[in-house]
Amino acid sequence: MRVIALLVLSAVSFENGVVGFSYGSINKCSSTRLAAASVVEAVNGSTEKASMPPTIRLNVPEKARTVSSVCTSGTLCTSSYMDDIQGAPFGSFVDYVLDDHGNPVLLMNEMSMHTVNIQKAGAGSLVTLFAQLGGPTTSSGPAQGQDVSRCSITGTIEKIESTAEDWDALRMRYGIAHSYADQVMDSPKFHFYRLTPTKIYFVGGFGVSSEWVPPEEYKKATPDILAKDASSIMGRLNRDHDEDLMLTAAEILSVKEVEKVRVTGVDRLGMDLRVTSRMPRRKNKLLTDEFRVGFRIPVISVEDAKSEILKVFQEAWEKKNGVTWGDDEVPGADVPVLKTAEDNLM
Structure with a gap:
């Protein structure tokens, strides 16, 4: 029937x-x-x-969490403080991992332009991390143009101190995901930063529906097991x-x-x-x-x-x-x- x-x-x-x-x-x-x-x-x-x-x-929070979990890199967008382009969006290719709540954690050189932008913007400044399935460092396969799911996570970003409860877990997780990290994570020029989402935007692909995802629902969502x-x-x-x-x-x-x-x-x-x-x-x-x-x-x-x-x-x-x-x-x-x-x- x-x-x-x-x-x-x-x-x-x-x-x-x-x-x-x-x-x-x-x-x-x-x-x-x-x-x-x-x-x-x-x-x-x-x-x-x-x-x-x-x-x-899958519901939309699950889809968004799946994208951010499968990807290990993305584009970090900060506000430029460079002369002549001050205030313009500045995009940088970055690697990341997620903490237990789905917050992106990045290991960044203090001399990198995006790190300088973040430091000059001060506490509480907003940045956006864009991740897309099929990127060059994801395990989901080769890029397929616009016909892939992607997720934009906008929020505040703050330096993680070594006294953080999940400090050791994050170091281990980052070292597993990014082989080069063991060589630089102890350098005084590199620091971990955590992005805490305030807005999350998910797009299912070209011509497919898009939707804003409440951060609390994203936090509770589970990535798809087949991702x-x-x-x-x-x-x-x-x-x-x-x-x-x-x-x-x-x-x-x-x-x-x-x-x-x-x-x-x-x-x-x-x-x-x-x-x-x-x-x-x-x-x-x-x-x-x-x-x-x-x-x-x-x-x-x-x-x-x-x-x-x-x-x-x-x-x-x-x-x-x-x-x-x-x-x-x-x-x-x-x-x-x-x-x-x-x-x-x-």
Whole structure:
């Protein structure tokens, strides 16, 4: 049964049960039905069923925390005190790590221009750190232009004294992330600085929604467990599974006349697909829509993610070939799907 709510094309929630899966056959263990409704408590103490889509997308604070956690470098923007450009934004390439609360910690030379700008601005001055997935020193893979997530953290920056409770932890964390640090962190010319966020801005990619993130929600958020491997997973899917992706768009997403499908994101809750198709009545007009294909359960490893994605591919193939599961249940009917962006240009 398909449930349509807003842009949710197939909204389901989990009941107790496990789906056993292998190529060539489907093994269904105990109760494998996925219900489209969940039980909620009514005001009078009774219960009633309400349509509740599953959580198949990371929330924005989680996305922002994921970007800042995966990246190990970014652009630090300070206000220039140099003659002739005084007050102009000054950008510097910097390395950083995060402390336990997600605050960026930087090791900076006191002679660097950005350090001089910070010192001249005085206590409480604001700076912005911009980080982007796919940068040259991130573990998420090569840069992909504007089609990547990024995060701008604006806040106050202060020198960290050696008496700080997390001093030893920060030194160790920085040394692990940046191999050169052991050679300079004991120099009297280098000092650690902590950026405490007051404003955080997250952008999901080119043409994707952007949003301000409350610092307290960012602080509590957990980075996605697949973040460091997402780029390699996407690369392999786009390189080796073109036919599977086309089938998924046609059979699971019900897109007609599919021209191209590309995976643009993968995390513990699902994957994002960008689907290009031809308009039914105007064959020379291409439409590009964004979809979210959710996993039935959150994954906790790369292997789990691969398994969930292969299940979607298998069910798309089975639906294409008229396979049923013995009780007239159509393969792929209970895959959670969300349409996240639509090409409205006519």
